Amino acid sequence: MPDTFPIRKIIHVDMDAFYASVEQLDNPELQGKPLAVGGGGKRGVVAAASYEARKFGVRSAMSGMLAQRLCPGLIFAPTRFERYREISEQVRKIFFDYTDLVEPLSLDEAYLDVTENKKGNPSASLIAQEIRERIFNEVGLTASAGISINKFIAKIASDYNKPNGQKTVNPEDVLPFLEALDIRKFHGVGKVTAEKMYQLGIFTGTDLKSKTIEFLSTHFGKSGGYYYHVVRGVHTSEVKPNRIRKSLAAERTFSENLSSEIFMLEKLQHIAEEVSRRLKKSDVAGKTITLKIKYSDFTLQTRSKTVPYYVSETSIIMETAKDLLYQDSMQNSVRLLGISLSNLNTEKPKKKPTSKEAVSVQLRFAF
Template sequence: MDDSLPIRKIIHVDMDAFYASVEQMDNPRLRGKAVAVGGGTNRGVISAASYEARKFGVKSAMSGRIAEKLCPHLIFVAPRFDRYRDISQQIRSIFLDYTDLVEPLSLDEAYLDVTENKIGMPSATLIAKKIRQRIQEEVGLTASAGISINKFIAKIASDYNKPNGQKTVNPEDVLQFLEELDIRKFYGVGKVTAEKMYQKGIFTGKDLKAKSLGYLEDNFGKSGAHYYYIVRGIHNSAVKPNRTRKSLAAERTFSKNLSSEIFLLEKLEHISEEVSRRLNKSGISGKTITLKIKYSDFTQQTRSKTLPYYIQDKAIILETAKALLYQDHLKDSVRLLGISLSNLNTAQSDRNKEDDEKDAISVQLKFEF
């Protein structure tokens, strides 16, 4: 590795069961109880689950019906996103007391680059501890944190001592940490890719590291290079305070499965209107329209079309979505429709991104972290 390049000190802060914890904080009767945010209706999907509910296997994106079977005493509460946004802003203001390099990933997690910070503290570990303490004292919630030399490792580390804990992966420990890591922990390795890696004898970071760049590219396409570099601790993507939006979407889950195209077209009109409203509110437009179809058996299809010009008009979005709907026969009744716009006019050149990913990271053994 190239010792001439500076090490970054990155913290990934992840709130503990954020939505559910907010509900328990605001309603003392829910404390210590198995709580699910969302999912209370017949077709509802859970947005978050308290740790008490997670012990029974309840998790986000699970249908409320399944969750209730796993945990019969589960308490469903309706989500209050305005409240979650307000608290998220309070937490973000705490982050900004330490650094301006804050990259929110969602309402409940963010990356912070504290290499050079506002309080002049050399230890990222101690900064993370201070931030978590302030969140608990000033907001009333707990957070977990991961600390390391890049965003990839920090994010993995934040999950190690949840809830209300933190883990630091020091520069000198990075390579061993990655070698011992289960392959499923690597960002970009989903269930399908993990199965494919298992079939090829890749179970840990050490197994992955033993494969050449050519082998990984041949077997995993463009993602192969990503796997090759991250297992070597090379992920030099900077913390970006103003993240560029990649897409904008809206979707609807129906109270009953729909098979009639007339009813589906009616739903598409409402969704197109919502997407157009959000585009206009954000002052952005896009070229690529994607229609998402989820069937009653929970299988999913996407159909896309890229236009030669940027749009945000409801009528064009709707007509394109209709054409995509008619593009092929529906294989079953439909439980969800969604429309997203990507290839936005906010996109910035990623020309240097690949080179950044390939820049080696310095591993200085004597370094206060």
Template sequence: MPNDLPIRKIIHVDMDAFYASVEQMDFPELKGKALAVGGSEKRGVVAAASYEARKFGVRSAMSGMQAKRNCPELIFVPPRFDRYKEISKKVRAIFYDYTDLVEPLSLDEAYLDVTENKKGNPSASLIAQEIRERIFKEVGLTASAGISINKFVAKIASDYNKPNGQKTVNPEDVLDFLKVLDIRKFHGVGKVTADKMYQLGIFTGEDLKLRSLDYLEQHFGKSGSYYYYLVRGIHNSEVKPNRIRKSLAAERTFNENLSSEIFMLEKLEKIAKEVAKRLDQSKVAGKTVTLKIKYSDFTLQTRSKTLPYFVNNKEIILETAKDLLYQEKMSNSVRLLGISMSNLNTEDNKAAHANHLKQTVNVQLKFGF
């Protein structure tokens, strides 16, 4: 690794099948069963699947109908987000015992920068192990972890020994680790980009590293330089404890497709109420209202309007969503409606940890992974 790069000790902690595991913990009769949180046998989308269900190919974002076809014995349970948030807070409290540099990505995963930590422990691997043991003992759930020099490698590593395991990629092993990695595993490489890379003969990190910076920029534009440095282990994205929430949303999938705008308005009122509630809980307001419409043929459409002022009021959100609904005629019956608020009045506060993140540490120093 280049000596002039900031070397950090980053842990990515990922709870194992979080929503499903909470349900199995709270309801012992569900333990060992193929379980899907969200969706249903007829409608909806799976939010999470237990490991027993994953053996049958059931995955999050899969339609309930497809999940049931894959696993006829699948049990569907409705999500309980208040409960998941309660458990998530307990897990994060454990993180903060070790460092204040915690960047939550969602309720079930987070990055931790333990380069300097409250325990004075030089080993990021031992810290990760201790955190996982405490989560199991104090919360009752298992978690997996990845440990490395940056967020990118740590996140990939956390998938290697799931569930209830961890993997450390030491500084001297990063390049070899990335060399054999399928390019689909690279953060920022989606399906379209992966297909394009495959057409160019780029299948692994080794293939990617053979391409010059000019070549990658020629074929992938500004993202080309990102890929060029990423495969060389250079990813300087900092752990940001004050991550800015960029949007807030709520949506509903209906048991029956809706073709009447009158019925849609009834649903929109409930969705607007939920969005307003979430804005209030997060103590934020937004200017841009976006209406999400998924038709019965699964085509997706969004319509947005930016207001001249910040709002978190249900009535204003609802009236704006109504305007968007009437903006143009529906092209088909509707299976899902959603409302999101963006352009929020949040502020980025990086000053608290700026000095810490400016540090540059030579790889040859006792890194203690």
């Protein structure tokens, strides 16, 4: 391994089928049955699926109608985000017993840096095992974990032995692990990028590693440098306990498509109120207001406006959203509207690392 970047002990904890598992925890009669959290029917969308439902091909973001066709016995449960947040807080309290370097990615997953930890345990693998056991005994849910030298590899590893398992990629195993990896497993490589890589003869980490940074930059732009480095085990992003929020949004999918802008304004008023409530609850404000429109043919359009001051009040958000709505004619009837605020007052100017900070002595750990 190169000695110009730090090796940390990073754990990525990922709750197993979180929303569905919470529903099964609270409703024992649902345990062992195919369950989808979200809405069924013509307009519904699956937010999460139990492992029993996944055997039939049911996945998150799938339409409720398709999910029911794939799994005729599928049970739908409405989302209960307050309950999911409550359980998530219980899990995070366990994390903080081991380290203060906890970076939540969502309600059901987080990174932990246990290079130096409150238990004085030199083994990140044993810490991960203990955390998973505590989550099961104290919360009643299972979690999977990935353990390695950086966030990128830890996240990939957490998918390997799901559900209720863990995988450790030791420092000496990092390069063989990445070289053997299917290119689709690399985070940041989506379906479209994977197809492009296939056309270029890139199917595995070994194939990716054989390409020069110039080649990758030519074909993938700025992402080319990222791919070049991560396949060599280089990912220097630190676990950030206080992740800076980049945007805040709310949106609604309607039971019937809207063709009248008057009806859209009524819906936007409720969305603007929700965004304002979330902004004030988080004690943030933003300058860039974006209107999201999804049409009945599923095409997506966004319209944005940046104001010279930070806003969080419903009236100003709604006034701007109204201007954006009338900015251009509707292409079709509308199935979804959303409002987001970005360019928030939480963002700080990026600090360029000094040459001294960019070079760190390699540390050797027992994983």
